[in-house]
Amino acid sequence: MRDRPSLPTSPRFWRSPLRGPWFTSVLGLVLLVGVTVLFVTGLLSYAAYNPGLSPVNDTTPGKGVLGFYLFPWPTGPVWLYRFTQGLHVTLGVTLVPVLLAKLWSVVPRLFALPPARSLAHALERISLLLLVGGGLFEFTTGVLNVQLEYVFPGSFYPLHFYGAWVFFAAFLAHVALKAPAAVRTVRRRRTGAGAAQEQPVHARDVREEGALRGAAREEGVREEGDLVAPLPDPPTVSRRGALALVGGGSLLLFLTTVGQSLGGPFRRTALLAPHGGPDPAGGPNGFQINKTAAYAGIDPAETGEDAWRLVVTGRTGTVRLDRARLLRMPLHSSSLPIACVEGWSTADQWWRGVRLRDLAALVGYDGDPPDVLVESLQRHGAFRRAALRANQVADGRSLLALFVNGEELSPDHGHPARIIVPAAPGVLNTKWVARLTFGDL
Ligand SMILES: Nc1nc2c(c(=O)[nH]1)N[C@H]1C(S)=C(S)[C@@H](COP(=O)(O)O)O[C@H]1N2
Numbered sequence: 248m249r250d251r252p253s254l255p256t257s258p259r260f261w262r263s264p265l266r267g268p269w270f271t272s273v274l275g276l277v278l279l280v281g282v283t284v285l286f287v288t289g290l291l292s293y294a295a296y297n298p299g300l301s302p303v304n305d306t307t308p309g310k311g312v313l314g315f316y317l318f319p320w321p322t323g324p325v326w327l328y329r330f331t332q333g334l335h336v337t338l339g340v341t342l343v344p345v346l347l348a349k350l351w352s353v354v355p356r357l358f359a360l361p362p363a364r365s366l367a368h369a370l371e372r373i374s375l376l377l378l379v380g381g382g383l384f385e386f387t388t389g390v391l392n393v394q395l396e397y398v399f400p401g402s403f404y405p406l407h408f409y410g411a412w413v414f415f416a417a418f419l420a421h422v423a424l425k426a427p428a429a430v431r432t433v434r435r436r437r438t439g440a441g442a443a444q445e446q447p448v449h450a451r452d453v454r455e456e457g458a459l460r461g462a463a464r465e466e467g468v469r470e471e472g473d474l475v476a477p478l479p480d481p482p483t484v485s486r487r488g489a490l491a492l493v494g495g496g497s498l499l500l501f502l503t504t505v506g507q508s509l510g511g512p513f514r515r516t517a518l519l520a521p522h523g524g525p526d527p528a529g530g531p532n533g534f535q536i537n538k539t540a541a542y543a544g545i546d547p548a549e550t551g552e553d554a555w556r557l558v559v560t561g562r563t564g565t566v567r568l569d570r571a572r573l574l575r576m577p578l579h580s581s582s583l584p585i586a587c588v589e590g591w592s593t594a595d596q597w598w599r600g601v602r603l604r605d606l607a608a609l610v611g612y613d614g615d616p617p618d619v620l621v622e623s624l625q626r627h628g629a630f631r632r633a634a635l636r637a638n639q640v641a642d643g644r645s646l647l648a649l650f651v652n653g654e655e656l657s658p659d660h661g662h663p664a665r666i667i668v669p670a671a672p673g674v675l676n677t678k679w680v681a682r683l684t685f686g687d688l
């Protein structure tokens with residue numbers, strides 16, 4: 248038995264024969280693509296909330312220049328947010344094993360001495376702190392939000408949003424420094440592999456990494472080769488096997504998550520999705536529920552025919568409509584999904600109700616409707632009101648829905664009336680609507 252040095256600052260402390268530039272590079276290149284897609288879809292999700300429209304929607308006050316890219320979210324194709332946010336959440340969950348394996352593969356570097364060899368090296372190590380900290384933070388807050396739902400009341404959005412910028416800035420710096428070498432490492436391995444392919448993989452690994460390390464030392468560069476254990480334990484699995492293990496873990500997470508964003512039988516496979524799994528009940532109203540009427544504190548006495556009035560305000564004043572009056576307006580149908588920020592979505596449901604633009608016309612907006620502030624009967628909670636943009640009001644598919652799939656809305660889906668807007672995040676589809684205020688916000 249060789250003695251294990253007691254301090255992790257010694258390279259000889261680290262014994263896994265799996266660590267090396269190839270293993271780290273492959274994982275790094277997967278993350279290069281994956282994290283970029285996560286960042287872009289995350290920014291899109293943020294834009295889809297209309298945060299620039301109204302303080303009601305803006306959960307990140309003071310975002311300043313970080314909001315530079317905001318744009319009016321379109322209303323088509325109707326599955327747009329279903330797709331971008333399904334991709335964001337599914338990919339994020341799928342990449343967890345890759346992230347963990349990548350961090351494991353470079354953990355000896357965390358302890359490397361001296362802490363900094365030069366100013367440039369010191370800066371690089373600081374950027375690594377932001378990279379690792381930011382990455383762990385983004386994945387943790389994201390997974391917790393999806394799994395536990397609003398564990399960060401009101402503060403998940405700013406945390407995840409600002410965290411994303413810190414993480415991605417450090418990520419870009421890291422990519423600029425490391426990606427060329429990672430690509431070279433993977434290429435060299437692929438082209439040089441030919442005949443060696445037949446040999447046991449770990450034997451080739453060890454030989455090749457040894458050569459790389461030797462070369463690196465000759466050049467006086469410690470960097471890449473330092474990942475290779477100088478005193479490796481005997482391998483119990485090849486590097487390829489280890490990668491397959493990571494990939495298998497990712498595949499398993501993918502298969503148990505993606506169903507929540509797909510329709511039909513796939514929904515049954517969404518074992519990891521607390522809200523987007525199999526339909527909660529059968530029947531026309533039997534699709535996912537985000538929050539029940541009881542949870543939102545909706546008093547049934549306020550939603551009955553006699554009590555409930557829709558208050559609509561606009562250029563020409565305020566009108567109060569009871570349900571009978573709404574039912575005498577032209578009713579329209581739209582097939583639209585609900586797509587939550589948590590990644591789950593429903594197949595298209597068949598909604599029926601009054602067009603938002605017809606309601607705008609009642610209070611003086613003929614032709615070109617403005618933005619609208621929607622308020623719910625719900626008294627507490629971040630989602631009791633939301634602002635919709637003029638393009639969303641103008642779309643003929645945007646409804647104040649009274650029916651779904653041929654039946655009255657159930658209490659949990661927003662009875663007596665709810666908003667449904669094409670391509671928008673679920674949070675904009677306010678339930679138990681009490682008041683609409685049209686006007687430029
Ligand atoms: N008043 C109110 N409306 C709301 C919410 C809420 O909490 N309160 N949740 C929103 C969110 S986050 C989603 S995803 C959808 C879900 O609609 P569903 O429960 O009918 O599927 O409702 C939206 N409308």
Ligand SMILES: [Mo]
Pocket residue numbers: 537586587588589673674
């Ligand atoms: Mo949601």
